[in-house]
Amino acid sequence: AQSVTQLGSHVSVSEGALVLLRCNYSSSVPPYLFWYVQYPNQGLQLLLKYTSAATLVKGINGFEAEFKKSKTSFHLTKPSAHMSDAAEYFCAVSTDAGGTSYGKLTFGQGTILTVHP
Amino acid sequence: GAGVSQSPRYKVAKRGQDVALRCDPISGHVSLFWYQQALGQGPEFLTYFQNEAQLDKSGLPSDRFFAERPEGSVSTLKIQRTQQEDSAVYLCASSLVSPSYGYTFGSGTRLTVV
Numbered sequence: 001a002q003s004v005t006q007l008g009s010h011v012s013v014s015e016g017a018l019v020l021l022r023c024n025y026s027s028s029v030p031p032y033l034f035w036y037v038q039y040p041n042q043g044l045q046l047l048l049k050y051t052s053a054a055t056l057v058k059g060i061n062g063f064e065a066e067f068k069k070s071k072t073s074f075h076l077t078k079p080s081a082h083m084s085d086a087a088e089y090f091c092a093v094s095t096d097a098g099g100t101s102y103g104k105l106t107f108g109q110g111t112i113l114t115v116h117p
Numbered sequence: 118g119a120g121v122s123q124s125p126r127y128k129v130a131k132r133g134q135d136v137a138l139r140c141d142p143i144s145g146h147v148s149l150f151w152y153q154q155a156l157g158q159g160p161e162f163l164t165y166f167q168n169e170a171q172l173d174k175s176g177l178p179s180d181r182f183f184a185e186r187p188e189g190s191v192s193t194l195k196i197q198r199t200q201q202e203d204s205a206v207y208l209c210a211s212s213l214v215s216p217s218y219g220y221t222f223g224s225g226t227r228l229t230v231v
Contacts, residue, residue: 042225102165104150
């Protein structure tokens with residue numbers, strides 16, 4: 001079984017400030033971890049993914065995340081927020097396609113990021 | 118095509134009406150998933166196809182929901198006798214077999230049952 005908890009349904013930052021969105025996961029086998037962004041009335045766009053290579057993963061638009069196995073965390077960060085970063089962000093976990101999980105994604109509840117000028 | 122295409126983008130159905138939602142995945146993608154995203158929630162898994170075989174339908178909320186992918190490419194999610202609680206965005210995603218390659222999502226179909 002796998003699950004994801006995103007801490008904080010809303011995060012508000014000033015433009016230029018650090019962005020930190022928190023994600024903790026639970027998985028009985030080595031996980032694949034993803035961060036997606038969703039703009040209003042749009043689908044999900046992949047920001048970055050962890051697939052058991054480097055634990056610090058760099059993604060698009062200046063975002064990065066660090067996989068910490070001991071803390072079962074995969075927090076998303078960006079050094080300097082931009083107005084265009086305002087959106088909803090989802091953390092998700094999947095496992096290998098073998099077995100009965102078939103690689104399906106389990107999502108967190110989402111975090112809405114607001115960026116103030 | 119270059120991405121996952123879903124149609125229609127918006128659907129308004131009267132309660133009790135049947136609806137069909139279409140997903141056209143990326144060519145060559147073996148795996149196809151359907152997710153349901155209620156307002157203010159994260160997407161939740163509905164069903165999974167590997168080529169034309171529906172290997173997991175554990176997330177379908179009731180027997181009013183039915184999905185098919187007869188030729189291993191285009192998939193249709195059908196909801197019979199729609200109810201208000203079916204109102205949600207239905208997302209389709211496709212991928213190669215291993216999740217390490219990632220998933221590509223369509224823009225979704227927003228279903229509103231009135």
